[in-house]
Amino acid sequence: MDCPNCGLVNQPGAHTCDCGYDFELRRLIGKQPLQQPRSRMVLMVGMALFLSGFLEITMAVVRKGDELLGILTWFAIPVALVGLALTLIGLGALRGR
Numbered sequence: 001m002d003c004p005n006c007g008l009v010n011q012p013g014a015h016t017c018d019c020g021y022d023f024e025l026r027r028l029i030g031k032q033p034l035q036q037p038r039s040r041m042v043l044m045v046g047m048a049l050f051l052s053g054f055l056e057i058t059m060a061v062v063r064k065g066d067e068l069l070g071i072l073t074w075f076a077i078p079v080a081l082v083g084l085a086l087t088l089i090g091l092g093a094l095r096g097r
Contacts, residue, residue, distance in 0.1 A: 001014065016029070040094065041090075042093065046087035050084050050086075050087055052080075053079035056075075056079075
């Protein structure tokens with residue numbers, strides 16, 4: 001059954017939606033935060049970007065003579081920084097800040 005408030009698909013026979021909509025009373029009884037799945041996704045994407053950027057930078061340092069890796073490092077640095085920022089944003093959102 002689709003929630004008329006948020007559009008979330010709920011199991012048949014559900015009394016309330018995660019957003020706080022009551023199907024029996026047909027009204028919103030209490031808003032519940034729906035940010036945890038999005039916060040976890042931001043955290044996971046941030047960690048993946050940070051780790052991939054960090055690994056690319058590490059490879060470029062280890063293999064100093066490889067020109068292609070040196071060029072890719074200029075792309076890896078912003079990727080790692082964006083990943084670090086997203087990781088911090090995701091952690092802050094999960095902690096409720």
